[in-house]
Amino acid sequence: MxxxxxxxxxxxxxxxxxxxxxxxxxxxxxxxxxxxxxxxxxxxxxxxxxxxxxxxxxxxxxxxxxxxxxxxxxxxxxxxxxxxxxxxxxxxxxxxxxxxxxxxxxxxxxxxxxxxxxxxxxxxxxxxxxxxxxxxxxAHEQPLHLPEPRDDRLRAVARLLHENPADNTPLAGLGRATGASARTLSRLVHDELGMTFYEWRTQLRICHALVLLAEGHDTTHVARACGWANPSSFIAAFTNVMGTTPGRHRADSP
The missing domain is CATH 2.60.120.10 (Jelly Rolls)
Structure with missing residues (x-):
């Protein structure tokens, strides 16, 4: 970068x-x-x-x-x-x-x-x-700080997900692409990042979604670009993390 x-x-x-x-x-x-x-x-x-x-x-x-x-x-x-x-x-x-x-x-x-x-x-x-x-x-601390992995194998997975947040490859598939088993990656995510792989990938996607919304993209595009199956699933995940819908978030932003 x-x-x-x-x-x-x-x-x-x-x-x-x-x-x-x-x-x-x-x-x-x-x-x-x-x-x-x-x-x-x-x-x-x-x-x-x-x-x-x-x-x-x-x-x-x-x-x-x-x-x-x-x-x-x-x-x-x-x-x-x-x-x-x-x-x-x-x-x-x-x-x-x-x-x-x-x-x-x-x-x-x-x-x-x-x-x-x-x-x-x-x-x-x-x-x-x-x-x-x-x-x-x-105030409530927000899950909007995405920690950087230290292990080279986990860093390789992070690069893949940052380059393509819509990638829905299971952890086992990501492990084959980066030279580690799903069990090893799951342990590394927990030990280094303090969360599950699902939580980490969701947090990464929400961070990307916030950037895309700021750049003017609509909810349907953001949902697809960040890996959700449909806008409804994205809205539910976004609301769970941010406490508001993507539409209200954009309307409330100065």
Whole structure:
């Protein structure tokens, strides 16, 4: 996956955060920060890539990247990316790994306020930071961080599924293509990724579906491209993970 630097259409950066407006496909260079930070897609869908995996951050979700994690961002659809850096005293209340959270109405307003045109003094910024972390502490973590396998055989399976999410080949068939038995792959998925193969493939497909929806594809196309037998099956799986239908998700995205 190329990570060559591209220039955002517009940026506004200050010590506590900032905003980037990315064209679809815009990609940052790989970098890291000395402070943990939150990323929010006020419009579009953002993917955050680290060595440990990929987080998909659609509108109305918040991504968390702890301090020191090398990463790069990619925009899917026209993306309004907001960034809020947190002091270590508050970052300690969030996970030590990248994660994605539901953005409550209050959290969204605080994120927009902290990254808007109004400038807050240090005391007001600190109060808003505390409100934001409090909201995230009560929010549900979303299954939108797709962990990166470490084992070479499992990485080969992941490449096949990323290249073609619609591939419905059973685990045994994928094992024959990558030199491992279904039993071995099933154990690796459980031990390395903490889930079943079915859960992993569903999570991967939902992540791809979010990107395709952000790019303007309709539900029927997305269902077919991501391996569901029909739109109804896709809508049910999407709703189970995201808590809303693909249509409502797209309508609610700014």
């Amino acid at each position: 190329p990570v060559g630097r591209q220039t955002p259409r517009a940026s506004r950066i200050w010590p506590s955060g900032g905003t980037h407006l990315w064209a679809s496909g815009g990609t940052s260079s790989r970098h890291s920060h000395s402070r943990g930070h939150l990323v929010y897609a006020a419009g579009g869908v953002l993917s955050v890539h680290t060595e440990g995996g990929t987080s998909i951050v659609p509108a109305n979700r918040v991504g968390w990247i702890p301090a020191g994690f090398a990463h790069f961002h990619r925009a899917h659809g026209e993306t309004d990316m907001r960034i809020v850096f947190l002091p270590a005293s508050l970052a300690r209340f969030l996970p030590s790994r990248p994660a994605v959270f539901t953005a409550s109405g209050l959290a969204r307003e605080v994120l927009l306020a902290l990254t808007g045109s109004r400038e807050y003094d240090r005391a007001a910024t600190a109060r808003l930071h505390r409100v934001l972390v409090g909201e995230l502490d009560e």
